[in-house]
Amino acid sequence: MKSHYDILIIGGGMVGASLAAALIPAGKRLGLSIAVVEAFPLPDEGCLDYQPSYDARATALAYGSRLIYEQIGIWEQLREHLCPITDIHVSDKGRFGAARLNAKDEQVAALGYVVENHWLGRVLLKRLAQEDAGHIDFICPAEVSAVRYQDDWMEVSLASQGLEHQLTAELVVMADGGRSDLREQLGIGYQQQSYQQHAVVTNISPEADHRNVAYERFTDTGPMALLPLEDLPSEAQDQANVSHRFGLVWTVPDDQIEDVLALSDEQFIARIHERFGYRAGQFVKVGERFSYPLKLSVADEQVRRGLVVLGNAAHALHPIAGQGYNLALRGVVALAAELIQAREAGVNLGEMAHLARFAEQVRVDQQKTIGFSDKTMKLFSNANPLLALGRSAGLQLLDVCPLAKTVFARSAMGLDQPTPDLR
Structure with missing residues (x-):
């Protein structure tokens, strides 16, 4: 453990670990020092072996998320234990409307993939343990109790193995989940419905x-x-x-x-x-x-000088259409690309000028994705007969219109925007 890092990531779950993995190649080239602080102990080495479980929780990955993980360098291992989605069937109970999407029609290998969370976590941890990730320290188990502003740095107080430590960093990334105590401690409000x-x-x-x-x-x-x-x-x-x-x-x-x-x-x-x-x-x-x-929850501030809020700590949405983690992952690579550009330009990673660019980029994506999720849920939960007739007709129209189906499918797959270059 060092006393100072360029980037300190609070939370070593799927979002925090994905950010660290995304920064490995460029981070090594640029000399970035990165710490990942995780509150829960790492599993024993033997427990990292893949052990299938009937009740394992899983996450839906859009095809665009596959492209992200290919660039990060974990897709080949990740694909060993996941299930491709080749067809999607959408229907409305008691109504005539239905729509079907097919991977071959959209000229992709799969519309998406379903991966068990513990397998994704294992693959990410293995990536962070590889030799070229030597510039990343995984501090675990450790708990961050406070984040404070200094003139040019952020100061972080954490407890690990019974000892208190004071660290500094150019940038602190909070990826500690939807129940972030630190978010409240820093006075970052959120809109919730x-x-x-x-x-x-x-x-x-x-x-x-x-x-x-x-x-x-x-x-x-x-x-x-x-x-x-x-x-x-x-x-x-x-x-x-x-x-x-x-x-x-x-x-x-x-x-x-x-x-x-x-x-x-x-x-x-x-x-x-x-x-x-x-x-x-x-x-x-x-x-x-x-x-x-x-609940629909969006943080009022997702960037401050020296601070970024990421993943569920920044936004939580209805699970309809399975877009929550994919939205978070797009935020991960957008931040990684922005940090790479800032370091190449010799800019302090915590400066607001470049963090504001990142915030604007993800704001547009979040508004579109959260808006679609929220409006779709409300539309299909409304018992108004005219609305019910209209949504059934809409599903039927989508099913018979190839162009509309392709536009919808590409958006759902996260292919309506480019993947940043992380090299």
């Missing part, structure tokens, strides 16, 4: 192969998404001998969440069929259920 809904998250198994199809089903109580997961190998299957899995995200009104979580496995599967139908076949097994409240 509750959807009066919870997301129920679990894995559910169809009797037959999922055929790499993802489903988005809009219902009168909220949307439901099914994401295809990598099949379990035989050694990870239980007595039920089930290998196929979907990741389920089911939006449930707040006043129904306790009843839904109290359902038995059989009752839960029956309720899913009542809401979703049988387009993915018969479901035969469901895993442990988790839930969290759904």
Whole structure:
């Protein structure tokens, strides 16, 4: 651990680790010193081996995120354990409208990919441990208690292994999640809107192969998404001998969440069929259920002199269309590209002039992505008969109009904007 770093990243999760990995090649060339501070202990070396689990949580990666991870240099390893999405089926319960997207029609290998979080985390940690990442210190477990401004630096107080340390950095990046105490300590407010809904998250198994199809089903109580997961190998299957899995995200009104979580496995599967139908076949097994409240949250300030707020600490959106992590990852590479340019120009990494450019770039992306997510959720949750008829007609029109389908698909895949050069 050094006393001073060029960049200090608070949070070694998927966002913070992705930023550090994105800075490895240019950081080595430019002599950047980087620290990643993570509160939770690293897993033992043996635990870093891939161990498939039926209940593993997963993340949807857009095709544009694949291009980002290719440039960062982890895609070849990451693709060993993920599931491509070749088709997307969108429908509205009780209505005639439906739309289908196909990877071949859009001339891409896949519309997106679903990766288990622990595998993505393992691949990122392995990248940070490689020889060319020697300019990155992973300080773990450690907890940051305060961030203060000095004349030209940021001062960071942290505790590690029972000792208190005072570090300085040109730039502090807060990637410590949506419940960031430091964000509140620094007086960074945020706009928040509750959807009066919870997301129920679990894995559910169809009797037959999922055929790499993802489903988005809009219902009168909220949307439901099914994401295809990598099949379990035989050694990870239980007595039920089930290998196929979907990741389920089911939006449930707040006043129904306790009843839904109290359902038995059989009752839960029956309720899913009542809401979703049988387009993915018969479901035969469901895993442990988790839930969290759904809110739209955006930080009032995402940059200050010497400070950047990134990932869920900067914004949290409805999981509809699975855009949350992809939006955060685009912010990661936009920041990495801006920092590379600043260091090449000999500029202090914490200066507002270049951080403001980054803020404007991500602001446009956030407004578009969050606006689409928010408006889509509200449109498809509205019971007004005229609106319901209009959205069904819109889905049907999208399904039969190749140009509209391509424009929509490219936006959903994150291909409507260039990927920054991180070399």
